[in-house]
Amino acid sequence: MSPEPQKGRAPSIRDVARLADVSHQTVSRVLNGHPSIRDETRQRVLDAMEALKYRPNRAARALVTSRSRTIGVLSATTGEYGPSSSIAAIEDAAREAGYFVNTANLAASTPAAIVDALKHLVLQDVEGLIVMAPQVRVFDVLAGMAIDIPYVSLQSTGQSDHRALAVDQIAGARAATQHLIDLGHHEIVHLAGPQDWIEAEARMRGFLDAIIEADLRTHPPILGDWTADFGYYAGRELSRYRDFSAVFAANDLMAIGLMHAFRDAGLDVPRDVSVVGFDDIPVAQHVSPPLTTVHQEFREVGRRAVALLLSELRGEPVSQSEEIVPALVVRGSSGPVHAALVHY
Amino acid sequence: MSPEPQKGRAPSIRDVARLADVSHQTVSRVLNGHPSIRDETRQRVLDAMEALKYRPNRAARALVTSRSRTIGVLSATTGEYGPSSSIAAIEDAAREAGYFVNTANLAASTPAAIVDALKHLVLQDVEGLIVMAPQVRVFDVLAGMAIDIPYVSLQSTGQSDHRALAVDQIAGARAATQHLIDLGHHEIVHLAGPQDWIEAEARMRGFLDAIIEADLRTHPPILGDWTADFGYYAGRELSRYRDFSAVFAANDLMAIGLMHAFRDAGLDVPRDVSVVGFDDIPVAQHVSPPLTTVHQEFREVGRRAVALLLSELRGEPVSQSEEIVPALVVRGSSGPVHAALVHY
DNA sequence: CTTTTCCATGTGAACGTGAACATCCGAACG
């Protein structure tokens, strides 16, 4: 009455075949949706699989097809809202497409750490790679390792030998800066991300584009590390000089730290200083004052990255999806320049 | 001069064997650190591997050993600081131990979604599971699916058939509540997490324990969803009644939303209302006022989870590591009860 | 009525590795 007691080994395609009274190959065909199977045969096989609680063996399949059905994600700064949201979306999308995802975090941004993480992914036999750790070095290392795995980066790297997801960070940064200019600010400081980050560079470029276009001067951007703590530190330094009326931070965390420092220094945001961030993390609208920032669709980015990579794996032509342009969200942290603070 | 051009197939253990003039089994032994290999032979094999750029085939190995060297993580609310930090730590620790990590996110907390995610992980042939989505239902489903995979949960579930990481959420919540009581607060409201979350329940229990011990009354806790937006919503409702002088929120995001609402309602934190959170996310100390909260070591939790799971996979006895007790961090959002607001 | 074609299915081999067992050889032992 009860199904055969398992004898240690999991049921294989052959066990199913025996029970359904067909060859193992027929079972394989059912498994892979081969068209030339009589309905009645297919049903018998399916019943047998059900009865045995058969589960295909991924390793055996991978061995013979030499396809792992796994994609790798190289990421940095996980733990932060943006990257981890994108990763979650990547996993969801991959799962839906029948793929597995393996993530490797960059412990540090040293070449050694990058090589380590990449080796781990290569060892894992990933079919493709999504590079979410958009540091310039990563791509150098990637090129240096002579890895022939197709990969997709979340930022344009200037290299054209792979596909990049088009998120127009430059436009976002430019919009943020232009917003401040439109409010009458002439002295705008940029608190940028780390030097070797492509995202940081793009946002800086957008900032500078807007500044130059408006024919304004600016200090050299301060290079930060994305953290709120650094923002606080930078804010403390900045509030000693006060030769600016607005700051554009390359991400929200730094912007929030910045506002904290200004508050401590007795400066009012936005009356004395306007602050604009980037990312629109969930707390951005709940801090005091609510943060003006540039909204990014992290989940959408993750989804598209998967779509792009899968289409490449399938050898499909590049489907030029339209660029994602992040949108400025104006909240309370930015306001018109206050007369008393204009330095002319 | 140049190494053999690859003929489509990647070099196998046999190619290495041929080049090193040994049997393929000897190569296998070198690969697995077998002791009985002459040094000279080992070196010849290693040289051959180097020359051919040999990489072991994971699928073949998994097929013959029936071990995938992969652990699965079931998670929810990724994108938030805590879970994603733990996941990152899990990946680091697993990588160090030579394991791969596969994560499945819970799209919703419905049984169907849970089954989906678990199926995905089982399909992936994970050797063990770390359950980071500490919802009661998950364990019911897990039990219902009759999965024989060893798993580790990040919270005590009351079920004793598996290992749980000991993070004393109850003690943390109790400390937070006691802190408010010590400040003279008698009317404390608890903004809890979703009902079916084990963590939420533990924090609520800690809260109630402290309340009962101090012989205070309290409203039934408000059940939230962990988000800052919900905190804001709850804060708006709460500020209509004002029959309390302090709120203990089950996580920082809700606490921050709460403070936002109080600010909007003209209430001053901490003069009119004290607010305490839980988690100590990076922005907690930078919001206004800096948030008093309970600090959690998310990375440490992740590391320990891996250690625990691996020791179980190896069949080692349960190494009773000491409990992690999260620590109260007092900042500006909590203060002594203000005389004018005491309702007696 | 024979030949061709195509559908439904079966047979055998291969994928790359590790386990079990076999073999060879030199050293230790009596």
Add this chain to the structure above:
DNA sequence: CGTTCGGATGTTCACGTTCACATGGAAAAG
């Protein structure tokens, strides 16, 4: 000097699946 032992290595097989090719039969084509 024969026997035993164990270190170093080789041989064969199995893991579960898909692929290439083979087979039988029925329908279509001549």
